Amino acid sequence: MCVPSRVICEERALYKVQWSEDATCWAAISGKMQHQAMSRKDYPAVGDWVLIEILDDADKAIIHQICPRKTTIYRKQIGESSDAQILSTNVDYTFIVTSLNEDLNERRIERYLAIALDSDTAPVILLTKSDLYPEETAEFVSDLKALFPGIPVHALSKDSFEQADFFGEYLETGKTAVIIGSSGVGKSTLVNFLIGKDKIKTQEIREKDGRGRHTTTSRNLYVSRFGGLVIDTPGMRELALSDHTQGLEAEFSDVVGLFGQCKFSDCKHQTEPGCAIKEAIADGLLEPDRWESYLKLEAEVRASQVKQEKMLEVQQKRKRKKSVTAERVKEPNHRSSKRKN
Ligand SMILES: Nc1nc2c(ncn2[C@@H]2O[C@H](COP(=O)(O)OP(=O)(O)OP(=O)(O)O)[C@@H](O)[C@H]2O)c(=O)[nH]1
Numbered sequence: 001m002c003v004p005s006r007v008i009c010e011e012r013a014l015y016k017v018q019w020s021e022d023a024t025c026w027a028a029i030s031g032k033m034q035h036q037a038m039s040r041k042d043y044p045a046v047g048d049w050v051l052i053e054i055l056d057d058a059d060k061a062i063i064h065q066i067c068p069r070k071t072t073i074y075r076k077q078i079g080e081s082s083d084a085q086i087l088s089t090n091v092d093y094t095f096i097v098t099s100l101n102e103d104l105n106e107r108r109i110e111r112y113l114a115i116a117l118d119s120d121t122a123p124v125i126l127l128t129k130s131d132l133y134p135e136e137t138a139e140f141v142s143d144l145k146a147l148f149p150g151i152p153v154h155a156l157s158k159d160s161f162e163q164a165d166f167f168g169e170y171l172e173t174g175k176t177a178v179i180i181g182s183s184g185v186g187k188s189t190l191v192n193f194l195i196g197k198d199k200i201k202t203q204e205i206r207e208k209d210g211r212g213r214h215t216t217t218s219r220n221l222y223v224s225r226f227g228g229l230v231i232d233t234p235g236m237r238e239l240a241l242s243d244h245t246q247g248l249e250a251e252f253s254d255v256v257g258l259f260g261q262c263k264f265s266d267c268k269h270q271t272e273p274g275c276a277i278k279e280a281i282a283d284g285l286l287e288p289d290r291w292e293s294y295l296k297l298e299a300e301v302r303a304s305q306v307k308q309e310k311m312l313e314v315q316q317k318r319k320r321k322k323s324v325t326a327e328r329v330k331e332p333n334h335r336s337s338k339r340k341n
Pocket residue numbers: 128129130131132156157158159182183184185186187188189190201202203204205212213214215216217233234235236
């Protein structure tokens with residue numbers, strides 16, 4: 001008999017599942033699922049609801065089915081495979097964590113936003129380590145709020161987590177949040193506070209570059225003190241953007257909305273007369289910085305698309321080469337057999 005459970009941890013091909021308050025065990029997918037899997041999305045991910053068969057006095061389980069996902073938060077992996085990496089599923093909020101030291105970078109936040117918006121989860125920007133810049137924190141927060149209108153921004157510090165009273169709003173029972181961000185920004189430190197115990201290992205950051213050392217290595221789902229669930233993730237190294245154009249358009253809907261209003265449909269928004277972008281900037285309706293941000297992110301998206309297309313081309317060339325070589329290998333045998341006859 002199958003019981004519903006949730007995937008709370010993923011380690012290589014094993015999944016930790018939980019089906020009641022204190023019942024957890026490791027599970028593998030069934031042979032049938034393994035056989036039918038075509039891509040990454042056919043395998044379980046942290047946050048998934050799965051149907052399991054419990055074996056051996058609840059020591060082991062077999063996953064028979066993944067229930068339909070409400071949301072899937074993923075990241076394209078360029079260079080390795082075209083398969084997206086699933087960060088987690090069935091998530092309501094994406095907490096984008098950035099620390100108030102060298103990590104703070106608008107471009108990086110924009111990329112994380114693109115990921116959150118692409119997956120239809122609500123992004124929340126968390127500025128950690130505010131104790132390092134007590135004087136400037138309020139300004140950072142208001143700058144980011146102006147830069148990303150409509151997206152909540154909160155500053156916090158590990159010495160005063162208790163003051164961060166906004167978490168109850170997001171983490172009410174029934175809600176799930178995933179925490180993403182670079183390594184060493186304090187994701188696990190925050191999760192330890194949210195779950196009310198020092199359960200997860202955190203690490204001192206390297207002196208030189210202010211970055212952590214990838215202390216967290218797997219994704220894990222925990223129950224927060226507010227009733228909702230939170231998923232801790234390993235720090236991200238680089239962010240591939242390739243398939244996040246949709247998120248880009250959602251994030252810059254004000255900019256994209258102006259495009260249709262240019263006099264010429266093929267306006268390059270440079271020196272053309274009647275350019276809605278130039279006019280909006282001149283009228284103070286569009287911040288020049290925001291336009292610059294759009295251009296930069298758009299260029300990155302385009303560059304990674306070109307890169308992917310090139311890779312595909314190379315792969316196809318290789319395939320063609322292989323089949324030509326295969327033909328050639330066949331030919332001599334063919335001839336020799338002809339000669340014999
Ligand atoms: N000053 C200061 N340091 C903090 C704060 N929060 C976390 N740290 C420190 O930052 C370092 C890294 O914290 P972690 O929680 O391990 O970072 P992480 O984001 O989980 O890192 P990965 O697991 O590698 O992705 C630790 O030494 C923490 O003590 C804070 O609010 N202020």
